[in-house]
Amino acid sequence: MDTSDPAPRVNFELLQRYIGKKVRLVGKVMGLDGDLLTVKAADQGLVYVKVLPGAGHASEYVEIDGIVESPNTVQEQQHVEFGSNFDLNSYNELCKLAHFDYPALFL
Structure with a gap:
C-alpha cells in the first residue's frame, strides 16, 4: 500500500485545515449546475465541488477525492458513487475520531 500521499477524510468543518491539499469528502448530492456540484457534507x-468534464454523478451519495481550493470548494480528481443509502452521521463521527480522538490510528 502506498502511503506517501494520504488523503484525510473530512467533513465541512475540517476543510479549512486542508486548503491546497488532497482530501476525501463524503456527502449527499444536492444538485449539479454546469461543472459545479453542490454536496451536503x-x-x-x-x-x-468543481467536477471533471463529463464526470457523471448519478448517485445520491458520493465520495469526492480532490484538492481543497477554499473553505467550501473542492476541485475533484475522482469520485466514487455510494448509491442511495449511506449514513452521514456515522461518517461524521468517523471524521471526528480520525482528527480529534485517535489521529494516530488513521493516515
Missing part, C-alpha cells in the same frame, strides 16, 4: 455544511 456529513456535518451538514454545503461544499461546492
